Amino acid sequence: MVEVSGLSKCVDNGGEPLTILHQNSFSVAAGETVAIVGASGSGKSTLLGLLAGLDLPSSGTVMLAGENLCALDEDARAVLRGRLLGFVFQSFQLLPSLNAIENVMLPLELAGAPDARSEAERWLERVGLSHRLRHYPKHLSGGEQQRVALARAFAPKPKLVLADEPTGNLDATTGHQIIELMFAINAESGTTLILVTHDEEIAARCSRRMRMHAGELEEMR
Numbered sequence: 203m204v205e206v207s208g209l210s211k212c213v214d215n216g217g218e219p220l221t222i223l224h225q226n227s228f229s230v231a232a233g234e235t236v237a238i239v240g241a242s243g244s245g246k247s248t249l250l251g252l253l254a255g256l257d258l259p260s261s262g263t264v265m266l267a268g269e270n271l272c273a274l275d276e277d278a279r280a281v282l283r284g285r286l287l288g289f290v291f292q293s294f295q296l297l298p299s300l301n302a303i304e305n306v307m308l309p310l311e312l313a314g315a316p317d318a319r320s321e322a323e324r325w326l327e328r329v330g331l332s333h334r335l336r337h338y339p340k341h342l343s344g345g346e347q348q349r350v351a352l353a354r355a356f357a358p359k360p361k362l363v364l365a366d367e368p369t370g371n372l373d374a375t376t377g378h379q380i381i382e383l384m385f386a387i388n389a390e391s392g393t394t395l396i397l398v399t400h401d402e403e404i405a406a407r408c409s410r411r412m413r414m415h416a417g418e419l420e421e422m423r
Contacts, residue, residue, distance in 0.1 A: 203230050203231060203232045203233075203234075203266070203267060203361060203362055203394045204228075204229060204230040204253065204264070204265070204266060204362065204394070204396070205229045205263075205264075205265035206226060206227055206228050206229065206253070206262070206263070206264055206265075207227050207262055207263050207265075208225050208226075208227055208261060208262035208263070209223055209225070209226045209227070209249075209252060209259050209261075209262035209263070209264065210223050210224055210225055210226070210259060210260050210261045210262055211223040211245075211248055211252065211257070211259050211260050211417075212260045221417055222245045222248045222417055223245045223248055223249060223252070223259070223417045223418075224416075224417040224418050225262070225418075226249070226262070226417075226418065226419045227262075228412065228419060228421075230394060230396060230410075231394075232361070232394055233392055233393075233394055234394055234395075234409055234410060235385075235388065235394075235395040235397070235407070235408040235409045235410070236395065236396045236397065236408055236409070236410045236411070236412065237397050237398075237399055237404065237405035237406075237407075237408040237410070237411045237412070238250075238396065238397070238398045238399075238411075238412050238413075238414055238419070239398075239399060239400060239401075239402065239405045239411060239412070239413050239414070239422075240400075240413055240414030240415060241400075241415075242400070244414040244415055244416065244417070245414050245416075245417045246366075246398045246414050247366055247398060249398075249414065249419070250364050250366050250396070250398055252264055252271075253266070253364060253396065254283060254287060254289070254364055255271040255274070255279035255280075255282065255283060258271075258272060259272065266282065266286055266287075266362065267286055267361055267362075269282055284309065284312055284313060284358075285313070286360055286361045286362055287360050287361075287362055287363070287364060288309075288354075288355030288356055288358065288360035288362070288363040288364070288393070289355055289363070289364055289365075289366075290348070290351050290352060290355050290363065290364070290365040290366070290368045290384065291351065291366050291368070292366055292367040292368065292370035292371055293371060294339070294344070294347040294348055294350075294351050294371070295351065296339040296347055296350055296351060296354075297339075298338065298339050298340060299338075300338075301335070301336045301337060301338050302326060302331060302334050302335055302336065302337055302338075302339075302342065302350045303319065303322045303323060303326060303335040303336065304322075305339075305350055305354055306322035306325055306326060306350065306353045306354045306357050307319055307321075307322040308354070309354060309357065309358045310322060310357055310358055313358045315358070321357060322353070322357060323335065325353035325354075325356065325357045326349075326350070326353050328353065328387070329349040329350070329352055329353045329383060329387075330349060330383075331346060331349050331350065331353070334346060334350075343376075344371055344372050344376065345372055345376035345379065345380060348368060348369075348372065348376075348380050349380070349383065351368075352380070352383060352384055352387060356387050356388075356391055356393065359391070360393060361393065361394060362393065362394045362395075362396065363388065363393050363394070363395050363396075364396050364398075365384065365395065365396070365397045365398065365399075366398045367398055367399060367400065368380060368381070368384065368397070368399075369381060369399075369401065369404070370400075381404055381407070385407055395408070
């Protein structure tokens with residue numbers, strides 16, 4: 203599903219080059235669940251952005267389902283994201299002008315789903331929010347917003363879900379509920395999951411763990 207080779211990312215830091223990622227290579231098979239752990243600032247979120255084609259590396263390649271992201275222009279990468287990827291963010295990233303069902307419908311409509319509304323309703327029921335379909339994000343708790351985000355991520359049947367600290371803005375109890383729900387849905391869907399987290403207990407739920415340190419990724423045993 204994912205094949206990364208020699209991936210590096212350098213940025214300009216006031217006239218001085220700053221290396222965020224350095225020569226990382228790894229692969230992720232279809233259906234795997236992979237946790238990436240590491241301290242804040244170690245490069246975890248930068249790596250996810252490169253895997254999603256939201257940014258381009260300074261060197262190296264990212265292959266998603268056989269497609270070379272680095273060989274595509276921005277529009278083509280956006281099309282590929284819509285076809286292959288789902289996202290779960292720490293800050294939820296729901297569109298504030300859309301209610302819950304509209305937020306879930308959006309990627310379905312972009313994918314051309316003929317029954318986007320009924321499918322969105324089904325997914326919101328799956329995450330326990332059938333009573334909140336027409337509530338806007340500002341009227342939902344953090345846990346409810348993340349449930350909407352989970353429904354939005356999995357509804358279009360992506361091949362790969364990228365989750366960036368999905369419990370980072372939640373209290374411990376709510377975060378535990380969200381993680382249980384995310385892993386249950388992922389198992390039901392057979393989706394490949396790459397999860398960035400600082401929580402070792404969450405990481406231990408994944409079939410593989412990798413640690414990012416100073417821009418370099420290594421397998422954890």
